[in-house]
Amino acid sequence: MATINLSENNDVIIPTNDDTTYRGLKGNDTYILVSQENSSSISVVDTEGENVIQLPEWSKIKSIVVAKTALKITCDDMTVFTINGADKFSYDVGGNITSNSIGSIKTFTEFVDIFELTPPSTGTVNKSTNKIVYEDTFRVLYEVKVQEEDNGNKYYLNNELSPSLSLKSGEKYVFDLNDASASNHPLSISETKNGIHADGSTVTDGIKFYAKGYEKTETEFSSLFSPEGNLENAFMVFEPSEDDTVLYYYCLFHDGMANDAKILIDNYVEEVKEVLPTAIKVQSNSSSDYTITSQSLSDADPILTLERGKTYEFDVSSPGHPFWIKTEQINGTSDGYSQGITNNGISNGKLTFTVPSDAPSKLYYSCQIHSGMTGVINIVDKGMNETIISSSSSDSGGSNDTGSSGGSATPSYGYNVDLDVFNGYDQGVIFTPSFDM
Numbered sequence: 001m002a003t004i005n006l007s008e009n010n011d012v013i014i015p016t017n018d019d020t021t022y023r024g025l026k027g028n029d030t031y032i033l034v035s036q037e038n039s040s041s042i043s044v045v046d047t048e049g050e051n052v053i054q055l056p057e058w059s060k061i062k063s064i065v066v067a068k069t070a071l072k073i074t075c076d077d078m079t080v081f082t083i084n085g086a087d088k089f090s091y092d093v094g095g096n097i098t099s100n101s102i103g104s105i106k107t108f109t110e111f112v113d114i115f116e117l118t119p120p121s122t123g124t125v126n127k128s129t130n131k132i133v134y135e136d137t138f139r140v141l142y143e144v145k146v147q148e149e150d151n152g153n154k155y156y157l158n159n160e161l162s163p164s165l166s167l168k169s170g171e172k173y174v175f176d177l178n179d180a181s182a183s184n185h186p187l188s189i190s191e192t193k194n195g196i197h198a199d200g201s202t203v204t205d206g207i208k209f210y211a212k213g214y215e216k217t218e219t220e221f222s223s224l225f226s227p228e229g230n231l232e233n234a235f236m237v238f239e240p241s242e243d244d245t246v247l248y249y250y251c252l253f254h255d256g257m258a259n260d261a262k263i264l265i266d267n268y269v270e271e272v273k274e275v276l277p278t279a280i281k282v283q284s285n286s287s288s289d290y291t292i293t294s295q296s297l298s299d300a301d302p303i304l305t306l307e308r309g310k311t312y313e314f315d316v317s318s319p320g321h322p323f324w325i326k327t328e329q330i331n332g333t334s335d336g337y338s339q340g341i342t343n344n345g346i347s348n349g350k351l352t353f354t355v356p357s358d359a360p361s362k363l364y365y366s367c368q369i370h371s372g373m374t375g376v377i378n379i380v381d382k383g384m385n386e387t388i389i390s391s392s393s394s395d396s397g398g399s400n401d402t403g404s405s406g407g408s409a410t411p412s413y414g415y416n417v418d419l420d421v422f423n424g425y426d427q428g429v430i431f432t433p434s435f436d437m
Contacts, residue, residue, distance in 0.1 A: 001020060002017070002020045004017070004020060005025065006022065006029060006046075007027065010027040011030070012098070013029060018039070018040040019041055022042070022043070024048065024051060025049075028051060028052075029046055029051045031053050032096065033053060033055055037078075040078065050090070051090075052092050053089050054095045056094065056133065058235070060076050060130075060132045061132075061138070064126065064127055066120070067119070067123070068121060069087045069088075070082070088108075090107060091106040091107070091108070091111040093136055093138065094136030094137070095136075114131075115129055130142075132176070142157045142175045144175055144187055145182060150360040151358070151360075152254075153254065154259060154358075155249070161259075161358060162257075165261070166263075166267065168240070168265070168266060169241055171239065171240070172237055172239045173237070173239070175237070184225050185257065186251065186252045188207070191247060202218055206239040206244075207237070207239075208236070209236055209237075210233065211231070221234070222252045242266070245264075245265055247263040248261065248263060259308070259358065277352065278294065279312075281293040281294065281314075282316045284373070287373065288373070289301045290321070290365070295388055301372075302389045305378045305387065306378070306385075307381065307384065308355045308357050310382060311355075312352070312355070316348060319348060322346065323365060324336055324345045325341060325363055331367065331368060331370070331371055333368060339356045339359065340356050341354075362376060363376075
């Protein structure tokens with residue numbers, strides 16, 4: 001590791017050289033820690049003088065390792081600062097000497113206490129975290145990314161698919177929208193699920209938007225987003241009030257990107273109204289079809305359309321014809337869909353299906369034994385469908401699809417000549433989200 005020796009004056013240093021130790025001498029030195037674009041490992045050694053570590057506005061800390069007299073900070077996923085003689089420094093949270101600003105000054109012990117750690121007498125203690133400096137205080141950070149799912153583009157917060165959040169009134173939370181995947185998806189908060197897409201509006205109190213170091217209006221902020229956008233320091237900050245109970249985050253451009261996610265304030269508990277499951281009756285017609293009835297409609301092997309977030313109760317009465325909900329349109333017991341389902345594969349009794357928010361856009365029902373008893377289940381977002389049953393002849397992807405107009409309806413199973421790859425096993429594709437460096 002290379003070493004850069006500083007002067008005996010009061011130096012201001014922005015350490016940027018990878019694999020380098022910055023060694024201070026007798027002056028009262030200030031070190032401004034700034035994340036680098038490329039992977040960097042930087043050390044600071046300075047035990048003489050009254051020295052300061054500054055972490056400017058919007059600085060992130062992702063993990064921290066603490067020893068008795070040393071400190072290692074990962075400021076993001078790529079830049080690591082090791083501070084030797086850390087107990088001799090003071091820590092300026094939010095300050096920046098280059099703009100003559102002073103933030104909140106902490107001692108070594110006070111600084112590590114922010115992360116609920118105490119300097120040990122021997123060894124080290126460490127903690128993974130996700131915090132960002134805003135208004136001279138470390139705030140909870142939510143890093144926003146977008147990934148395409150079966151039911152469209154969806155928000156990921158801290159790499160979790162559209163989670164519900166539990167926030168405290170009076171606390172400020174920072175949402176980081178600088179990842180390239182979010183460049184066309186400005187995030188905001190509303191009292192209405194889906195916000196402006198459901199005749200709601202953005203909350204008016206406690207919300208601020210920032211880009212390029214300046215506060216913006218919502219309109220100015222959203223105008224910076226586009227498919228080819230290159231965002232710079234784009235953040236949304238939200239401080240709930242005591243009057244807030246249930247809120248929703250949403251995309252200003254596109255609906256449905258947060259699934260059923262909610263923001264609950266101060267551990268608010270919603271009053272849950274008992275909702276009876278929608279009844280669907282399933283009977284067998286010899287070994288040729290299932291007769292399915294719901295909402296006063298009945299058909300042989302119809303297309304079913306179910307909504308995410310709703311519960312359906314299938315009253316199955318088909319002796320000798322086990323009724324399965326599957327991910328593939330095949331016989332047997334393989335490829336059964338398990339999420340939200342109880343009693344899959346029964347011949348008599350109740351099969352209950354609470355459709356998950358991340359359910360795929362298409363499933364299938366099939367008899368375990370007979371290939372002719374099958375149909376398509378289309379999955380849509382809540383509120384997008386009122387009719388469960390439609391004729392199988394109206395969907396080219398159903399069991400009556402011939403692949404062309406006219407002709408007889410013959411179910412198709414296994415692989416198809418239109419597919420590039422045949423998945424003969426239970427295989428899945430995992431999309432790994434990119435990180436905002």
